Amino acid sequence: MLKIDGVSRSFGSVTALDDVSLQIEQGEFFALLGPSGCGKTTLLRIIAGFETPDSGRVSLDGEDLLSKAPNRRPISLMFQSYALFPHMTVAKNVAYGLERERLPRQEIKQRVGEVLETVGLSAHAGRKPAQLSGGQRQRVALARSIVKRPRLLLLDEPLSALDKKVRADMQLELKRLQHEVGITFVVVTHDQEEAMSLADRIAVFDTGQVRQVDAPVTLYERPSTPFVADFVGANNLFRGLATGLDALRSEDFGMLAGTPLEELAADTPALLAVRPERIELADENAVRGMAGTVVDVSFYGGVSHVSVDVPGHPKPVLAAVQGAGTVKPGAEVKVRWNAEDAVIMADPQ
Amino acid sequence: MKSEAKARPAPRVRGRRLGAFVFLSPGLTYLVVLLLVPLGLVLSYTVFQRGRFGGVVYEFTTENFTRLIDPLYLGVVGNSLRIAALTTLIALLIGYPTAYLIAQLPSRWKTLALVAVVLPFWTNFIIRVYAWIMLLSGPGLVNSALGKLGLGPYELLYHEGTIVTGLLYSYLPLMVLPLYSAIERLDPQLREASANLGASAFTTFRKVTLPLSVPGVLTGCLFVFVPSFGNFVIPEMLGGSKSTMVGNLIRDQFLKARDWPFGSTLALALIAVLVALLIVQAWAARRA
Amino acid sequence: MRRSKLLYVPFWATYVFLYLPILVLVVMSFNSGDSAYTYEGFSLKWYGELAGDERIRTGVVNTLVVAAGSTVIATVLGTLLAVGLARYTRSKTLDALALMPAVLPDLVLAIGLLVFYSAIQLTLGLYSVTLAHALFSMAFVAAVVRTRLTGADTSLEEASRDLGAGPVVTFMKVTLPQLTPGIVAGALLAFTLSLDEFVIAFFTIGNAEPTLPIVIYSMVRFGVTPKINALAAILLLVSFTAVIAGQRMTRIGESRAQD
Numbered sequence: 001m002l003k004i005d006g007v008s009r010s011f012g013s014v015t016a017l018d019d020v021s022l023q024i025e026q027g028e029f030f031a032l033l034g035p036s037g038c039g040k041t042t043l044l045r046i047i048a049g050f051e052t053p054d055s056g057r058v059s060l061d062g063e064d065l066l067s068k069a070p071n072r073r074p075i076s077l078m079f080q081s082y083a084l085f086p087h088m089t090v091a092k093n094v095a096y097g098l099e100r101e102r103l104p105r106q107e108i109k110q111r112v113g114e115v116l117e118t119v120g121l122s123a124h125a126g127r128k129p130a131q132l133s134g135g136q137r138q139r140v141a142l143a144r145s146i147v148k149r150p151r152l153l154l155l156d157e158p159l160s161a162l163d164k165k166v167r168a169d170m171q172l173e174l175k176r177l178q179h180e181v182g183i184t185f186v187v188v189t190h191d192q193e194e195a196m197s198l199a200d201r202i203a204v205f206d207t208g209q210v211r212q213v214d215a216p217v218t219l220y221e222r223p224s225t226p227f228v229a230d231f232v233g234a235n236n237l238f239r240g241l242a243t244g245l246d247a248l249r250s251e252d253f254g255m256l257a258g259t260p261l262e263e264l265a266a267d268t269p270a271l272l273a274v275r276p277e278r279i280e281l282a283d284e285n286a287v288r289g290m291a292g293t294v295v296d297v298s299f300y301g302g303v304s305h306v307s308v309d310v311p312g313h314p315k316p317v318l319a320a321v322q323g324a325g326t327v328k329p330g331a332e333v334k335v336r337w338n339a340e341d342a343v344i345m346a347d348p349q
Numbered sequence: 350m351k352s353e354a355k356a357r358p359a360p361r362v363r364g365r366r367l368g369a370f371v372f373l374s375p376g377l378t379y380l381v382v383l384l385l386v387p388l389g390l391v392l393s394y395t396v397f398q399r400g401r402f403g404g405v406v407y408e409f410t411t412e413n414f415t416r417l418i419d420p421l422y423l424g425v426v427g428n429s430l431r432i433a434a435l436t437t438l439i440a441l442l443i444g445y446p447t448a449y450l451i452a453q454l455p456s457r458w459k460t461l462a463l464v465a466v467v468l469p470f471w472t473n474f475i476i477r478v479y480a481w482i483m484l485l486s487g488p489g490l491v492n493s494a495l496g497k498l499g500l501g502p503y504e505l506l507y508h509e510g511t512i513v514t515g516l517l518y519s520y521l522p523l524m525v526l527p528l529y530s531a532i533e534r535l536d537p538q539l540r541e542a543s544a545n546l547g548a549s550a551f552t553t554f555r556k557v558t559l560p561l562s563v564p565g566v567l568t569g570c571l572f573v574f575v576p577s578f579g580n581f582v583i584p585e586m587l588g589g590s591k592s593t594m595v596g597n598l599i600r601d602q603f604l605k606a607r608d609w610p611f612g613s614t615l616a617l618a619l620i621a622v623l624v625a626l627l628i629v630q631a632w633a634a635r636r637a
Numbered sequence: 638m639r640r641s642k643l644l645y646v647p648f649w650a651t652y653v654f655l656y657l658p659i660l661v662l663v664v665m666s667f668n669s670g671d672s673a674y675t676y677e678g679f680s681l682k683w684y685g686e687l688a689g690d691e692r693i694r695t696g697v698v699n700t701l702v703v704a705a706g707s708t709v710i711a712t713v714l715g716t717l718l719a720v721g722l723a724r725y726t727r728s729k730t731l732d733a734l735a736l737m738p739a740v741l742p743d744l745v746l747a748i749g750l751l752v753f754y755s756a757i758q759l760t761l762g763l764y765s766v767t768l769a770h771a772l773f774s775m776a777f778v779a780a781v782v783r784t785r786l787t788g789a790d791t792s793l794e795e796a797s798r799d800l801g802a803g804p805v806v807t808f809m810k811v812t813l814p815q816l817t818p819g820i821v822a823g824a825l826l827a828f829t830l831s832l833d834e835f836v837i838a839f840f841t842i843g844n845a846e847p848t849l850p851i852v853i854y855s856m857v858r859f860g861v862t863p864k865i866n867a868l869a870a871i872l873l874l875v876s877f878t879a880v881i882a883g884q885r886m887t888r889i890g891e892s893r894a895q896d
Contacts, residue, residue: 048545049545050544072547076545076546077541079541081536083538085542085556085561087560148547367805368724368805372808373717377734379714380772383750384734384738384746384749387749388749390752391745391752446647451648466652466655467880468877469655469656471829471876471879472872472876473849473853473869473876474835476873478857480661480869481658483674483866486674486861488675493675518658521654578742580744582836599748600744603748612748616744619742619745620745623742
């Protein structure tokens with residue numbers, strides 16, 4: 001178990017990490033998600049040993065990590081740039097970590113062979129990194145990291161350098177590998193889809209703080225802070241005051257149905273979030289709902305996104321409907337949703 | 350219409366020819382007259398006899414080459430090789446750590462440290478050598494410092510070591526610069542990756558940094574070796590009459606003994622050694 | 638990452654090695670005594686002696702004449718050559734030939750020129766040194782200007798040619814303004830190299846009044862006196878100022894070219 005306890009780090013006047021605490025279980029696939037500059041990479045570098053926190057503690061299975069030099073930590077890091085040694089062959093790159101452990105030559109050879117087999121690069125063992133494609137380089141970096149059988153594998157934006165098609169393949173590959181080798185994976189990414197599809201649990205970072213830690217589905221359906229509601233997936237957000245009931249009182253739209261995540265005192269500022277796919281488009285004559293005008297219909301294959309301009313709301317309300325949309329721009333509609341499909345959370349600002 | 354279409358490419362081609370002539374001919378003429386013709390003359394002198402009062406007598410002889418392989422002269426060539434090689438080695442040994450550290454300084458200090466390495470190089474060459482005469486001669490600063498400790502005085506000038514010191518002082522910046530640029534270019538993440546895979550700082554240096562900076566090492570060695578090997582001023586000023594290098598020999602043949610054919614032969618030997626070295630360097634650089 | 642403290646030993650050793658002799662040189666130039674070895678007190682008398690030395694004054698003038706002359710020749714020829722090599726030929730041999738004077742040991746250039754001058758029975762003097770210095774300076778100017786040319790945009794020249802300008806007009810109106818910072822840097826380099834050059838001048842000066850490095854050389858061979866130190870200190874000051882000014886100028890030139 002990786003335990004991060006009250007870690008803070010600032011660079012000059014910039015606070016990269018502000019009292020961050022996390023617990024990552026053995027064998028878990030964990031993601032640190034956040035926009036660039038949110039501190040997630042700093043945390044990764046602290047765990048790997050390339051940065052020192054100003055305060056706080058980091059331990060792995062009860063053993064203090066911070067007192068250890070980077071080369072003495074049972075942790076592997078897969079760099080965003082891959083950082084493959086350009087003057088060594090694929091096999092030499094992979095063997096590098098094992099040679100540092102002074103393992104017998106025969107064992108090194110065998111383990112390198114096995115891991116190259118696992119990542120499907122046995123045929124390229126004698127090549128130099130410059131002779132490989134982006135996807136192949138990533139596999140070499142991965143093989144080099146897992147061949148040491150670390151207790152923890154850190155991955156820094158593992159898929160960002162790959163094109164879309166290779167990305168999907170590698171995503172599956174990473175999951176399969178994690179199952180096979182049973183190592184704890186911690187992946188850092190700014191790409192929420194990547195985090196959602198890979199991880200068992202996700203920690204969402206913003207300006208050096210953890211905003212929410214949850215499983216992908218919970219994170220998506222039950223965002224507990226305004227930042228998460230806005231950052232993860234598309235969301236329709238309405239500001240207002242809590243009522244103490246299953247509704248939000250909005251100045252412009254009156255009572256809006258929604259479920260508070262926690263007990264909120266009446267008249268405290270609150271935010272209601274509702275996913276586009278939970279929004280229903282109703283006829284303009286429907287009894288319930290907000291009246292608006294369709295401004296755009298975009299077809300995405302499986303779904304269509306309908307933008308509805310609701311007078312008084314700063315951004316068009318977004319609704320996702322199955323298949324090609326039946327409404328046309330200019331149509332008068334009403335948008336509505338059920339109380340259990342919208343969440344209401346405290347809005348500290 | 351037709352004739353116009355036909356005539357069209359002509360000004361372009363004429364323009365290119367004119368351009369090539371206008372831009373290339375002055376410089377190339379200068380190079381041919383003052384570089385190629387003189388070198389050709391030197392080359393041809395190697396097979397002619399010396400005139401009685403300098404110059405040449407255009408009669409074929411192989412005598413110059415027989416003289417060249419005389420142990421006396423071969424010894425001088427060997428001596429020069431050794432001195433230049435020693436200078437290069439020491440320059441590498443102190444230049445590498447210096448370049449390595451400069452490359453890792455914060456960028457503000459980096460520029461300052463680099464300029465500080467190069468600055469002495471832009472001062473008069475003779476004066477730099479003179480400074481060492483002042484420091485090392487009999488009543489010089491080093492001896493008087495040693496004298497206060499109750500040592501010496503020692504004869505510090507006119508040794509082979511003095512020549513090496515002078516050469517090192519003159520050409521050390523030429524070692525540091527290419528090393529710096531080779532090391533500075535390396536991705537710092539490679540060193541981090543090496544540490545992450547369990548390598549100590551020393552192993553990382555030996556297995557990653559050093560092999561990747563070999564091109565810089567080769568360039569730096571060449572930059573120091575070439576001017577050291579053909580030098581005659583430093584051996585003359587700091588080495589006295591005891592140790593002679595090829596440069597001194599060539600200078601004496603031209604300006605004192607007035608044996609230009611033999612001087613030319615020695616110069617040919619000097620160029621041959623340097624060309625051989627360049628070939629080795631190019632081969633090593635391709636392998637690295 | 639942690640660095641071994643041991644690394645700092647050769648690092649500082651390098652700087653002490655490079656600057657200690659210079660420091661001693663300068664300090665001793667202010668010596669009131671007659672020896673360049675023992676400091677007896679502060680005095681500017683050696684600077685005064687220096688100003689009164691006829692040989693040194695002639696040496697300085699000669700050096701400046703040679704440097705100015707060779708810089709003019711080298712800058713014109715080197716710039717034309719760089720443009721010609723970059724735009725009108727792809728020959729690797731010509732490239733190598735243009736670089737040769739900068740790569741060959743100075744001694745080889747020196748004897749080649751001596752042999753050549755004597756073969757055409759030229760009486761040696763300042764002009765023979767000037768022509769010789771222009772030879773290697775041209776190689777440096779061409780190399781510096783070429784690095785700018787490879788970075789320059791050829792489409793501007795093509796546009797000019799397309800609008801009907803010939804190669805010479807295109808060069809004067811389009812290429813040259815783009816190259817100015819490179820040419821200035823090359824000329825500065827040529828000038829500094831010539832000021833400092835000893836070996837080639839030594840071989841090609843003949844019996845004429847020598848340039849400053851040759852004057853210094855014979856003074857040093859004659860003996861060590863604080864007068865040489867005073868001269869050294871002044872030359873150091875000039876060189877350091879020139880290097881720093883040169884850096885400034887190229888930087889200003891570059892930022893202007895980007896506007």
